[in-house]
Amino acid sequence: MASLALALNASAYTVVVSTTDGESTYAPASITDIVPIPAGGMTVNFTSGSPAVFTSDKFLTITFDTTSGVNSAVAQKAQAIRYDGTTVAAEGNLQLYSTTGQLVATGRDAISTSSLAKGVYIARSGDQTIKICVK
Numbered sequence: 290m291a292s293l294a295l296a297l298n299a300s301a302y303t304v305v306v307s308t309t310d311g312e313s314t315y316a317p318a319s320i321t322d323i324v325p326i327p328a329g330g331m332t333v334n335f336t337s338g339s340p341a342v343f344t345s346d347k348f349l350t351i352t353f354d355t356t357s358g359v360n361s362a363v364a365q366k367a368q369a370i371r372y373d374g375t376t377v378a379a380e381g382n383l384q385l386y387s388t389t390g391q392l393v394a395t396g397r398d399a400i401s402t403s404s405l406a407k408g409v410y411i412a413r414s415g416d417q418t419i420k421i422c423v424k
Contacts, residue, residue: 306333306341307349313341323351369417376401377421379414386411 304315304323321334329345370379377383378399385394385402388409394400402410402423412419 304333305352306343307352308343308347309349310347315341370412370414370419372402372412372419372421374424375403377412379412379417381414384413386413 304317304320306313306315315333315335319335319337321336324332324334326332326342326345330343330347331351333341333343335341370377370383372378376399377385380398383394383396383398383400384392385400385405387393388411393405393410400412402421405423407423410421410423412421
């Protein structure tokens with residue numbers, strides 16, 4: 290008889306078993322294996338405690354819910370510093386440095402580059418930096 294091995298990162302998902310009676314959610318670290326029942330359905334065996342038996346007349350689906358906050362964290366990181374040719378913008382404090390390391394401007398959320406001499410500058414906000422060219 291075959292069983293389903295749970296080889297995915299245990300902290301990255303949950304196991305959701307849907308039946309006609311509702312849903313049961315399990316942390317994968319607590320499951321040792323999932324074994325099909327020959328007549329239909331399945332048995333979920335745990336590292337401790339009694340197994341959960343889902344008979345074919347009530348069993349609907351098993352899914353692995355991989356919802357996490359990782360995508361939103363990446364999206365927040367991606368919106369950091371922007372330069373449109375006249376204004377450097379970011380959420381929060383900004384610093385603008387010359388290529389020699391001299392601080393030439395500071396601001397919150399935006400700095401206009403219209404009064405700066407032509408040249409290359411380094412914009413910094415938090416732990417992110419970009420190089421800009423003022424023309």
